[in-house]
Amino acid sequence: MMAADQPMHGVPPSLSAKVVGSFAYLTVKDRLPTILTKVIDTIHRNKNKFFEEYGEEGITAEKQTISLLSKMRNELQTDKPVLALTDGLGKDIDYWNQYLQRQQGVQGDQESVSWFKSPWLYVECYMYRRIQEAVWLNPPINDYDVFNEGKTQSFFESQQAVMTLCTYLEGVNKNMEETSKSQLLEHFNKLLKVSLWGNKCDLSISAGQDNSQKTSPIDSLNSLEPFILVDDSNMVWSTLISAQRQGQSGKTTSGRVDIVLDNAGFELVTDLVLADFLVASGLAREIHFHGKSFPWFVSDVTANDFQWTIKQTMAANHKWMSKSGVQWQSYLKEGVWSYHDHPFWTLPHEFCDMAADAPDLYATLQGADLVLFKGDLNYRKLTGDREWDHTVGFDTALRGFGPAPLCSLRTLKANIQVGLQPGQAMKLCSQDPDWMTSGKYAVVQFYSPNSEQ
Numbered sequence: 001m002m003a004a005d006q007p008m009h010g011v012p013p014s015l016s017a018k019v020v021g022s023f024a025y026l027t028v029k030d031r032l033p034t035i036l037t038k039v040i041d042t043i044h045r046n047k048n049k050f051f052e053e054y055g056e057e058g059i060t061a062e063k064q065t066i067s068l069l070s071k072m073r074n075e076l077q078t079d080k081p082v083l084a085l086t087d088g089l090g091k092d093i094d095y096w097n098q099y100l101q102r103q104q105g106v107q108g109d110q111e112s113v114s115w116f117k118s119p120w121l122y123v124e125c126y127m128y129r130r131i132q133e134a135v136w137l138n139p140p141i142n143d144y145d146v147f148n149e150g151k152t153q154s155f156f157e158s159q160q161a162v163m164t165l166c167t168y169l170e171g172v173n174k175n176m177e178e179t180s181k182s183q184l185l186e187h188f189n190k191l192l193k194v195s196l197w198g199n200k201c202d203l204s205i206s207a208g209q210d211n212s213q214k215t216s217p218i219d220s221l222n223s224l225e226p227f228i229l230v231d232d233s234n235m236v237w238s239t240l241i242s243a244q245r246q247g248q249s250g251k252t253t254s255g256r257v258d259i260v261l262d263n264a265g266f267e268l269v270t271d272l273v274l275a276d277f278l279v280a281s282g283l284a285r286e287i288h289f290h291g292k293s294f295p296w297f298v299s300d301v302t303a304n305d306f307q308w309t310i311k312q313t314m315a316a317n318h319k320w321m322s323k324s325g326v327q328w329q330s331y332l333k334e335g336v337w338s339y340h341d342h343p344f345w346t347l348p349h350e351f352c353d354m355a356a357d358a359p360d361l362y363a364t365l366q367g368a369d370l371v372l373f374k375g376d377l378n379y380r381k382l383t384g385d386r387e388w389d390h391t392v393g394f395d396t397a398l399r400g401f402g403p404a405p406l407c408s409l410r411t412l413k414a415n416i417q418v419g420l421q422p423g424q425a426m427k428l429c430s431q432d433p434d435w436m437t438s439g440k441y442a443v444v445q446f447y448s449p450n451s452e453q
């Protein structure tokens with residue numbers, strides 16, 4: 001395993017809070033402590049609930065969890081060394097602690113692996129793992145999701161947009177038989193872009209503030225088009241088409257699409273709608289969703305969020321929304337859709353380490369005809385969260401990661417972006433200095449290991 005920031009020929013250094021004034025620095029200095037404070041506040045506000053459920057034991061657990069979290073906030077703010085994990089509960093402990101040791105090896109003995117001196121990707125992931133450690137160490141509240149309130153609220157606040165989207169989906173699916181290939185392509189493009197822009201709605205960039213979708217997601221697409229900096233959607237389409245095979249009976253079968261999910265709330269609904277369309281249109285035979293095994297980066301999808309969202313959609317008092325929910329539930333039941341999680345998704349590793357460090361997950365992804373990676377954090381892990389030149393190819397930044405044809409659907413919320421045209425970044429910088437971190441711009445960036453020379 002390569003630890004982040006390891007000096008390697010031709011590979012740029014990791015983004016880090018050690019660059020004072022950088023986005024990484026501001027995140028570690030301001031956004032992460034704000035998120036921690038909100039977590040502490042949420043646990044405290046739920047004190048009565050814990051008491052009602054568990055009596056005095058619940059209160060003791062609440063106090064101890066808060067005390068561990070305050071201690072961590074203090075370590076962060078005073079740039080203390082990153083500590084080894086001690087909960088002994090997760091299957092991931094050895095990976096985290098080995099990663100810390102390697103990081104120490106990279107930085108050398110003179111400099112400690114501390115919050116502001118280490119790679120941003122590492123310390124940011126580590127904070128979420130330590131939040132989970134604090135919760136896990138404190139039964140009986142150890143299955144409490146500290147981000148649940150924000151995720152459910154963001155779902156309810158996007159109701160109007162969800163209804164619009166499900167109504168649109170119904171219109172598309174109802175006429176599927178008579179749909180020409182060019183109309184199908186048009187629908188595909190729209191729903192792929194809806195899923196792309198759904199990524200604007202994460203709660204980590206806003207440090208937990210409301211960031212839900214209020215306007216019609218379909219109507220906004222045209223005006224958002226100029227903000228897509230790289231648009232490889234035609235390659236996603238051709239990958240799906242070339243995965244289609246003629247069976248012996250003359251029936252066409254299509255490929256398997258894996259979606260590496262990002263946020264719950266509106267973004268998840270956009271992903272489910274896209275997945276529904278892919279299956280209903282015959283562009284995909286099977287969808288595998290990949291989520292997180294514990295609460296992560298404020299709004300990321302866990303198994304619980306996934307099931308809850310489908311149940312809520314089914315129970316909605318809106319004809320097309322509930323119809324969609326019922327359909328999704330039956331796709332799951334029939335195995336056309338499936339939900340998976342793997343500890344690797346909640347490790348700090350760059351994806352180029354996956355083949356060596358999580359060979360089982362790598363092999364799973366190799367079974368897909370197309371893997372869609374949602375969101376900013378997945379993009380950071382795809383590209384290693386490094387100071388790449390903006391004109392470096394996506395394939396170069398992937399550094400050998402390529403289990404299957406893949407595509408990143410990401411709105412830009414961290415200062416990393418590869419695969420741009422010469423001069424494109426400079427122009428953006430002069431027009432809009434925050435272009436990499438505001439979530440206003442997006443990319444649909446594709447790579448296929450099959451097209452390697």
Ligand SMILES: O=P(O)(O)OC[C@@]1(O)O[C@H](CO)[C@@H](O)[C@@H]1O
Nearest residue numbers: 202204205375376377378413414
């Ligand atoms: O992966 P997501 O949900 O699109 O974004 C997660 C995110 O908000 O978290 C970090 C902020 O701290 C940024 O890297 C990134 O923008």
Ligand SMILES: [Mn+2]
Nearest residue numbers: 202262263297
């Ligand atoms: Mn996220």
